[in-house]
Amino acid sequence: MKKTIRIGTRDSELALWQANTVKSKLEALGYTTQLVPVKSEGDLVLDKPLYEMGITGIFTKTLDVAMIKGTVDIAVHSMKDVPTQLPNGIVQTAVLARASSEDILVTKNVIDFEKPCTIATGSLRRQAQWLNRYPHHKVVDLRGNVNTRLQKLSDNDWQGAIFAKAGLQRLGYVSEAHIISPSFGGVGEALDWMLPAPAQGAMVIVALENDDFSKDATSKLNDPASEICTHIEREFLRTLEGGCTAPIGSFAEIIEDKVLLKGCLFSLDGKEKLEIEKAVDKTDYLHFGKECALQILKNGGSELMAQIKSQINK
Numbered sequence: 165m166k167k168t169i170r171i172g173t174r175d176s177e178l179a180l181w182q183a184n185t186v187k188s189k190l191e192a193l194g195y196t197t198q199l200v201p202v203k204s205e206g207d208l209v210l211d212k213p214l215y216e217m218g219i220t221g222i223f224t225k226t227l228d229v230a231m232i233k234g235t236v237d238i239a240v241h242s243m244k245d246v247p248t249q250l251p252n253g254i255v256q257t258a259v260l261a262r263a264s265s266e267d268i269l270v271t272k273n274v275i276d277f278e279k280p281c282t283i284a285t286g287s288l289r290r291q292a293q294w295l296n297r298y299p300h301h302k303v304v305d306l307r308g309n310v311n312t313r314l315q316k317l318s319d320n321d322w323q324g325a326i327f328a329k330a331g332l333q334r335l336g337y338v339s340e341a342h343i344i345s346p347s348f349g350g351v352g353e354a355l356d357w358m359l360p361a362p363a364q365g366a367m368v369i370v371a372l373e374n375d376d377f378s379k380d381a382t383s384k385l386n387d388p389a390s391e392i393c394t395h396i397e398r399e400f401l402r403t404l405e406g407g408c409t410a411p412i413g414s415f416a417e418i419i420e421d422k423v424l425l426k427g428c429l430f431s432l433d434g435k436e437k438l439e440i441e442k443a444v445d446k447t448d449y450l451h452f453g454k455e456c457a458l459q460i461l462k463n464g465g466s467e468l469m470a471q472i473k474s475q476i477n478k
């Protein structure tokens with residue numbers, strides 16, 4: 165076990181927390197590791213919504229290149245930021261046991277949801293689901309890493325902003341009671357009605373396909389239940405999407421010997437909604453995500469996806 169495993173990570177606080185978690189787990193198994201923080205384009209370009217940059221994998225591209233160039237051995241990602249199609253020569257080696265998958269609304273004061281409100285999020289999925297539920301609200305764009313977004317919420321007159329609970333938890337902003345840090349002065353409310361992004365709350369490790377040492381080491385951190393659920397959610401996304409950041413949510417859960425998938429596709433304005441909720445035997449999980457997505461496509465999803473793509477590309 166002499167080889168040092170170089171762990172590539174973005175340099176945001178959240179990414180570093182995640183990479184350090186993997187580092188500790190590998191070292192506990194006796195491996196020697198080194199963190200290699202890399203700036204990603206996703207962190208550098210903040211003046212445009214991601215979908216306008218027309219790039220999938222904006223957060224992962226720089227680390228993919230570093231791996232292929234040989235400056236890092238593995239990369240740790242928030243799995244929801246990873247394109248459903250990995251680059252050639254790069255493979256998924258482990259999905260870590262998943263944390264909270266939910267979205268959370270952070271507010272500065274108590275909100276009266278019946279009144280007009282302005283809610284901030286950069287995610288089309290969150291925007292569409294919010295407007296579907298609260299058509300009289302306004303949604304504004306919000307970009308940046310978790311700390312930047314909390315600061316922007318603090319500085320603006322918006323009533324709230326939406327975050328992944330897992331990200332806030334990892335940075336110590338939220339306890340199980342959903343209370344945001346007193347130093348920020350906000351409160352959080354878990355949005356149990358909102359379907360999360362596919363693989364939200366899960367961390368994934370990727371390595372080069374021909375690097376048996378890193379593959380063997382990191383695969384020991386795989387959590388099979390999280391791997392199965394994220395596989396289904398991402399196959400649902402992959403089948404629907406074909407590249408753009410559409411308002412798609414999915415969440416899979418193992419319940420005894422079954423696996424249950426909830427999936428949704430919304431129009432950008434949140435007015436149209438296609439949903440599915442279905443269970444299969446756990447042993448039949450492999451193409452369950454695809455099967456559910458095909459059903460959505462058949463029930464009007466193809467037309468809705470075409471409409472969304474033409475609106476995004478404008």
Ligand SMILES: NCc1[nH]cc(CCC(=O)O)c1CC(=O)O
Nearest residue numbers: 242245327328330331364365366
């Ligand atoms: N899109 C950025 C991003 N990627 C992963 C997380 C949080 C951690 C996770 O979902 O695994 C976040 C922040 C957020 O959505 O609020």
